[in-house]
Amino acid sequence: MGSWLQQLANWYDRRQQLKQPWQQLRYVALDIESTGLSPTKHDILSIAWVSIHPPAIQLGNAQYHVFAHGQEIDLGQSPTIHGLTKDDFVHSSDPKQTFAMLSRALNDAVMVCHHKGMDWGFLKQVEKAYDIPMKPLAVFDTLAFEKKRLEKAKGAVRKDSLTLSACRKRYGLPDYSSHHALTDAIACGELFLAQAYSVNENELTAKHLLLKK
Amino acid sequence: MEASDFLKQCPPFDELQKEHLSWVISQLQSVYLNEENCNDVMNSMRPALFIVRSGIFDLRSSDGELIERLESGDLFGYPSLLTGREITNKLKTLKDGIVYVLPEHAFDRLRKVSKQFEQYFIKAHGQRLLTERKANTTSESDWSQQTVRSIVAKDPISLHSETSVQDAARLMSNNGISSVLVVDDNQLVGILTDRDLRNRVIAEGLPLDIRVSAVMTQLPESVNENRSLMDALTVMTSSNIHHLPVINDNNQPVGMITATDLIRQQRSDPVFLISAIRKSESKKQLIEEAAKLPDYLQTFASRVKQTSVLGRLMASVTDGMTRQLIKLYEQEHGAAPAAYSWLAFGSQGREDQTLSSDQDNGLLLSNGLSKSQKEWFAGLGEYVCEGLGDCGVPLCPGNIMASNPECRGTIDEWKEKFNGWITSPTPKALMYCQIFFDSRPVMGEGRFYQTYREEIAKLANNDMFLGNLAILVNKIQVPLGLFNRLRTSDADGEDTIDIKRYGIALINDIARIYSLKEGLIVPGTVARLKALKESRLLNSKDNQSLLEAWEFLTQLRLNHQLKVWGTNKPKNAIDPDELSTLSRRQLKSAFRIIKEAQQGVGLKFSRQGY
Numbered sequence: 123m124g125s126w127l128q129q130l131a132n133w134y135d136r137r138q139q140l141k142q143p144w145q146q147l148r149y150v151a152l153d154i155e156s157t158g159l160s161p162t163k164h165d166i167l168s169i170a171w172v173s174i175h176p177p178a179i180q181l182g183n184a185q186y187h188v189f190a191h192g193q194e195i196d197l198g199q200s201p202t203i204h205g206l207t208k209d210d211f212v213h214s215s216d217p218k219q220t221f222a223m224l225s226r227a228l229n230d231a232v233m234v235c236h237h238k239g240m241d242w243g244f245l246k247q248v249e250k251a252y253d254i255p256m257k258p259l260a261v262f263d264t265l266a267f268e269k270k271r272l273e274k275a276k277g278a279v280r281k282d283s284l285t286l287s288a289c290r291k292r293y294g295l296p297d298y299s300s301h302h303a304l305t306d307a308i309a310c311g312e313l314f315l316a317q318a319y320s321v322n323e324n325e326l327t328a329k330h331l332l333l334k335k
Numbered sequence: 336m337e338a339s340d341f342l343k344q345c346p347p348f349d350e351l352q353k354e355h356l357s358w359v360i361s362q363l364q365s366v367y368l369n370e371e372n373c374n375d376v377m378n379s380m381r382p383a384l385f386i387v388r389s390g391i392f393d394l395r396s397s398d399g400e401l402i403e404r405l406e407s408g409d410l411f412g413y414p415s416l417l418t419g420r421e422i423t424n425k426l427k428t429l430k431d432g433i434v435y436v437l438p439e440h441a442f443d444r445l446r447k448v449s450k451q452f453e454q455y456f457i458k459a460h461g462q463r464l465l466t467e468r469k470a471n472t473t474s475e476s477d478w479s480q481q482t483v484r485s486i487v488a489k490d491p492i493s494l495h496s497e498t499s500v501q502d503a504a505r506l507m508s509n510n511g512i513s514s515v516l517v518v519d520d521n522q523l524v525g526i527l528t529d530r531d532l533r534n535r536v537i538a539e540g541l542p543l544d545i546r547v548s549a550v551m552t553q554l555p556e557s558v559n560e561n562r563s564l565m566d567a568l569t570v571m572t573s574s575n576i577h578h579l580p581v582i583n584d585n586n587q588p589v590g591m592i593t594a595t596d597l598i599r600q601q602r603s604d605p606v607f608l609i610s611a612i613r614k615s616e617s618k619k620q621l622i623e624e625a626a627k628l629p630d631y632l633q634t635f636a637s638r639v640k641q642t643s644v645l646g647r648l649m650a651s652v653t654d655g656m657t658r659q660l661i662k663l664y665e666q667e668h669g670a671a672p673a674a675y676s677w678l679a680f681g682s683q684g685r686e687d688q689t690l691s692s693d694q695d696n697g698l699l700l701s702n703g704l705s706k707s708q709k710e711w712f713a714g715l716g717e718y719v720c721e722g723l724g725d726c727g728v729p730l731c732p733g734n735i736m737a738s739n740p741e742c743r744g745t746i747d748e749w750k751e752k753f754n755g756w757i758t759s760p761t762p763k764a765l766m767y768c769q770i771f772f773d774s775r776p777v778m779g780e781g782r783f784y785q786t787y788r789e790e791i792a793k794l795a796n797n798d799m800f801l802g803n804l805a806i807l808v809n810k811i812q813v814p815l816g817l818f819n820r821l822r823t824s825d826a827d828g829e830d831t832i833d834i835k836r837y838g839i840a841l842i843n844d845i846a847r848i849y850s851l852k853e854g855l856i857v858p859g860t861v862a863r864l865k866a867l868k869e870s871r872l873l874n875s876k877d878n879q880s881l882l883e884a885w886e887f888l889t890q891l892r893l894n895h896q897l898k899v900w901g902t903n904k905p906k907n908a909i910d911p912d913e914l915s916t917l918s919r920r921q922l923k924s925a926f927r928i929i930k931e932a933q934q935g936v937g938l939k940f941s942r943q944g945y
Contacts, residue, residue, distance in 0.1 A: 177376040178364035294431045296389040305337050315367035
C-alpha cells in the first residue's frame with residue numbers, strides 16, 4: 123500500500139478515535155525542561171511523562187529522564203532553575219532509547235502539555251534529529267484551553283494568570299514546587315483532568331474537548 | 336516526586352521502609368474528583384485505599400448520615416478492603432481535589448510486608464486511632480513502668496514473729512540485708528529493719544532474746560508484685576520508707592525492694608530529685624532542688640511511654656516538697672498540736688499535675704482546737720503555701736490554699752461546706768466541688784482522712800446535685816465545628832485550642848460525676864475510670880475511649896508544655912496547624928469521644944437532658 127494511502131488510513135483512524143467519549147482514550151501528560159526557549163537552538167535537559175487512563179493518572183508508570191549530552195553541554199543558568207545538579211547527569215539516560223519509549227507511549231494517545239508551542243516544538247526537533255516518529259492522536263494544550271475559557275468568561279486575560287500553578291489554583295489543585303519535569307508533567311495531567319471534568323456536557327468526545335472554547 | 340514526599344508525611348505510610356514506599360508509588364494512581372464525577376470515579380476504582388491529597392469530601396452512609404469529613408491526609412475505603420464487604424457509602428465533594436488510589440492487591444501486599452501498616456488499619460477500623468502511636472517508644476527505656484516483680488532479685492528472706500531479735504540479727508547479717516520480712520502462716524505480718532534493731536532494741540536496752548513481734552513494724556505498707564516501679568516509688572515517698580515488702584495476689588510476701596533498688600534502675604531519674612527533696616535541710620536548699628524539676632522532666636519525659644506517670648511524678652514531687660516544708664515548719668514551731676491531714680486538691684489530688692498547675696490544698700483538722708492550736712495550723716498553711724510558691728508551684732489565683740482560713744476545717748466544718756455547695760449549687764459552688772472532691776492526703780493520719788472522705792462521698796450521692804454537674808459539663812462545647820472540623824479561637828491573635836479546658840478538664844469532670852454516683856473515693860481520673868470498669872452506668876467501650884482520649888490529650892499537652900517551657904506562650908493552647916496529620920486526626924477523635932460522653936452524662940444525670 124502506498125504511503126499516502128497509509129497516511130490517509132491513519133488520519134481516518136485518528137478522526138474516528140477522537141469521536142469517542144473522551145474518557146475512552148488514553149492521554150500522555152508531558153513536560154520538558156530545556157536550556158532555553160528555542161527548540162532549534164537549545165537542548166532538552168530533562169523530560170517526563172505520565173499516562174492517563176481517565177479518570178486515573180498512572181503515577182506508577184511515570185517516566186523521568188535526564189540527558190547529559192556528552193560532557194560539553196553548557197548548563198548556563200539552568201541548573202538553578204531546573205534544580206538539576208551535576209549529580210543528576212551522572213544518572214542520565216540515553217536519548218535515543220528514551221525517545222523511542224516516548225514515541226511508543228504517544229502512539230494512540232492524546233498528548234497533553236502546558237503550552238504546546240514549546241514542548242511540541244522540541245519533539246519535532248527530536249523527530250528530525252533521531253528519526254523517531256512522534257505521532258500522538260492530537261495535542262491538548264492546557265494553557266490554550268484555559269486561555270479560551272477565561273477569554274470567554276471575562277474577555278482580556280493577564281499573561282501571569284496562565285502559568286501552570288495559576289491555572290491549577292483556579293481548579294483548587296494543590297500547590298506543587300514547580301520546574302521539575304516530573305512534578306510538572308503530573309501537575310499538567312491533573313490540570314487536564316480538572317479541565318475535562320469541568321466541562322459539563324454529557325457524551326463529551328475527545329474532539330469536542332480539543333476544540334472546546 | 337511530589338506524591339512520595341506527601342506520603343512520607345502521611346500515616347501509616349510514614350512507617351514504611353524506603354523500598355516499600357517506592358513500591359507504593361509504582362502502584363499509585365491519582366484521580367481528580369469533583370461533585371459530578373466523584374461517585375462514578377470511586378466506583379470504577381474500588382475496592383481500593385483512597386488517600387486525600389487535596390480538596391474536601393464528605394463520606395456519607397447510604398442513608399445520608401455523615402460518617403467523616405475528609406481533608407488532605409485522610410484515608411478512606413479501607414473498611415471494605417479489610418472486611419470484603421460491599422461498599423455502600425457515598426462521597427460528596429465540597430471542594431474539588433486530587434485523591435490518590437492504592438489498588439487492593441497493593442494494599443494487601445503492604446499489610447503482609449509491614450506489621451505497622453497492617454496494625455494501623457486494624458486499629459483505625461476499630462475506631463481505635465487514639466492508641467496507635469504508643470507502641471513506638473521502646474519499652475526498655477521506660478523503667479518506671481516495669482513491674483515490681485522484675486526487680487525482686489532474691490527469694491524473700493523471712494522469719495517467724497516468735498524468733499528472737501538476736502537470731503533475726505544473725506539472719507540479716509549472714510544474708511547481708513538491712514531488713515527482713517516477718518511472716519506467719521504465709522502471711523506478711525511485719526517488717527524488721529536495722530533501724531528498728533538500733534532504735535527499739537539496743538537504744539532501749541532490751542534483752543536479745545526478746546521476740547521480733549515486740550519490736551517489728553506491724554502491718555507495714557506493701558506493694559503488689561504486678562504494680563509498676565512508679566507505684567512502688569509513690570508508696571515509698573508518700574510513706575517516707577526505704578524498705579517495701581512485695582506481695583502477690585494472695586497477699587503472700589514474695590520479696591522486698593528498697594529505695595536503692597529503684598535508684599539503681601535509673602541513675603538520672605527523678606527518684607534522685609525526690610530523695611534530694613526529702614534530704615533538704617533548709618528551705619533554701621529545697622528551693623534549689625525544686626528548680627531542677629523542669630530539666631529532670633525534660634529528660635524523663637523522653638523516656639516514658641505513658642504520660643499519666645508524669646502527672647503522678649509531679650504530684651509526688653509536690654507531695655515531697657509539701658512534706659519537707661511541714662517538717663521544716665515543725666522544726667521551728669514544734670510538732671503538730673493535734674491530729675490533722677494536709678489535703679491535696681485538684682490536679683495534685685488527681686495526680687495529673689503539670690508544670691503549670693497551681694496549688695490547690697487545704698487542712699483537715701481535729702475537733703475542738705484551742706486558739707493557739709489553730710494559730711499553729713494557720714502558720715503551717717502560710718509557711719507551706721508560700722514555700723511551695725518559692726519552689727515553683729504557682730499560688731492558686733482562686734485562693735484555694737491552706738493559707739486561707741476557708742480551706743482549713745474539721746471534718747464537720749468541711750461536711751457543712753460540701754453540704755452547702757451541694758444543696759445550693761451556684762456556679763461557684765459547683766466549681767468548688769470540681770476541685771474539692773478530687774482530694775488526697777499528703778501528710779497526716781490515714782484513718783482520719785478516710786473518715787472525712789467517706790462522709791463527703793455520702794453527701795455527693797444527690798441526684799439534683801449530680802444533675803447540676805452534668806448540666807455544667809454540657810455547657811462547655813468541644814471545639815468541633817460543623818462536620819467534625821476543629822474549631823479554633825484566636826485568643827492571642829493565634830488560632831489555637833485550649834485542650835485543658837475543652838478536653839482534659841471535661842474528661843476529669845465526666846469521670847468525677849460517675850465516681851460520685853458510685854461513691855468512689857479515689858481522686859485520679861485514670862484510677863476512677865479503672866474503678867468504673869464494673870459500673871453499669873458507663874459501658875466498658877465508652878470507658879476505654881475516655882481513658883484513651885484522656886491519655887492522648889495529656890500526652891499532647893505535656894509535649895506542648897515541654898516545647899514552650901520558659902517562654903510566655905500559653906501552656907495549654909495547641910495550634911492544630913502545627914500538629915501532624917495523625918495527631919490532628921486523633922485530636923478530632925478525642926473531641927468526638929468527649930462530645931458523646933457529655934451527652935451521655937447529660938442524658939443519665941440531668942432530667943432536662945443537656
